[in-house]
Amino acid sequence: xxxxxxxxxxxxxxxxxxxxxxxxxxxxxxxxxxxxxxxxxxxxxxxxxxxxxxxxxxxxxxxxxxxxxxxxxxxxxxxxxxxxxxxxxxxxxxxxxxxxxxxxxxxxxxxxxxxxxxxxxxxxxxxxxxxxxxxxxxxxxxxxxxxxxxxxxxxxxxxxxxxxxxxxxxxxxxxxxxxxxxxxxxxxxxxxxxxxxxxxxxxxxxxxxxxxxxxxxxxxxxxxxxxxxxxxxxxxxxxx
Numbered sequence: 097x098x099x100x101x102x103x104x105x106x107x108x109x110x111x112x113x114x115x116x117x118x119x120x121x122x123x124x125x126x127x128x129x130x131x132x133x134x135x136x137x138x139x140x141x142x143x144x145x146x147x148x149x150x151x152x153x154x155x156x157x158x159x160x161x162x163x164x165x166x167x168x169x170x171x172x173x174x175x176x177x178x179x180x181x182x183x184x185x186x187x188x189x190x191x192x193x194x195x196x197x198x199x200x201x202x203x204x205x206x207x208x209x210x211x212x213x214x215x216x217x218x219x220x221x222x223x224x225x226x227x228x229x230x231x232x233x234x235x236x237x238x239x240x241x242x243x244x245x246x247x248x249x250x251x252x253x254x255x256x257x258x259x260x261x262x263x264x265x266x267x268x269x270x271x272x273x274x275x276x277x278x279x280x281x282x283x284x285x286x287x288x289x290x291x292x293x294x295x296x297x298x299x300x301x302x303x304x305x306x307x308x309x310x311x312x313x314x315x316x317x318x319x320x321x322x323x324x325x326x327x328x329x330x331x332x333x334x335x336x
Contacts, residue, residue, distance in 0.1 A: 115147060117155040121165045125203065128166065132264065133205045138162070167209040168217035173199045176226045185234030186322050192226060193252055193318045200256040205264075207256040210249065224249075235329040244325045251321060255314050280306050 123144045127136050138159055142149040156162045174195055177188050200207045215221050224245050231241040266275055284306050292299045308316075 115145065115151060115155065117165070119145065120152055120155055120162065121169050124162055124166050125169060128204055128206060131204075132260075133163070133208055136162070136166070163209045164213065164217060167206060167213070168219045170199060170203050170206050171217075171219035171223060173202075174219075174223060176222060177230065180229050180233045182233040185230045186326055189227065189230045189248075189322055189325075190315075190318050192223075192230070193248060194314075196223065196252050197256055197314060200252070201259050205257060205260040207253040207260070210253045211257070231325065234326070236325055237328055240325065240328040244321075248318075248321060251317055255310075255317070259310060 120141060124136050124141050127140060127144060136159075138149045138152050138156075141162070142152050145152075156165065174192075177192060181188060200210070210220075215224055227245050227248060228241050231244060232238070236244065262276075263272055266272060284302055287295075287298055287302045287305065290299055298305065
């Protein structure tokens, strides 16, 4: 029908996006990336989709399942090794750890979901499968490989989350690197001023304690873990 005289024409409402689990998860991740995990609620996701919270429950059982689905969607971004090279299993395991960290830190505090979660969804399971395949190819005993998957996960999750906690503490508009540089210099001066008789090692190692950045510290931690895992591999002659 034409618009009656004296009335403004109505603007057509944008077509509503069909509701699906995929749309719900994608929307939840957008909220996560913009505002963090605590902002992701069923009500907020429904609001973003232009619907009511009750309609989401036909596709997702609740917030916990939504979080697990979000983690699995993020895990799909992780590049897994194309093939296992037994001669390079330690290097490949380290490369995979760095890749997981890269993806997790790119999605705010998604690592909080991974903490304490036993993986059951396909993409997260694929990460564990890849880690186990690398360790088993390197001769790591099954029990040690199983324990190591959990230990590696806890370390990567904690590192990724620490990065987010620091960034979230910054004043609005503050450059993270500039702020970190100033903060570290303040820490250096504080350590130098400590009573040397009580903290002799901290005072004498100020440079060593404050010079390295997060990437180097992560690499060091992963290297220590993988060396420890490798120490369980039997050498020719039955030695380790």
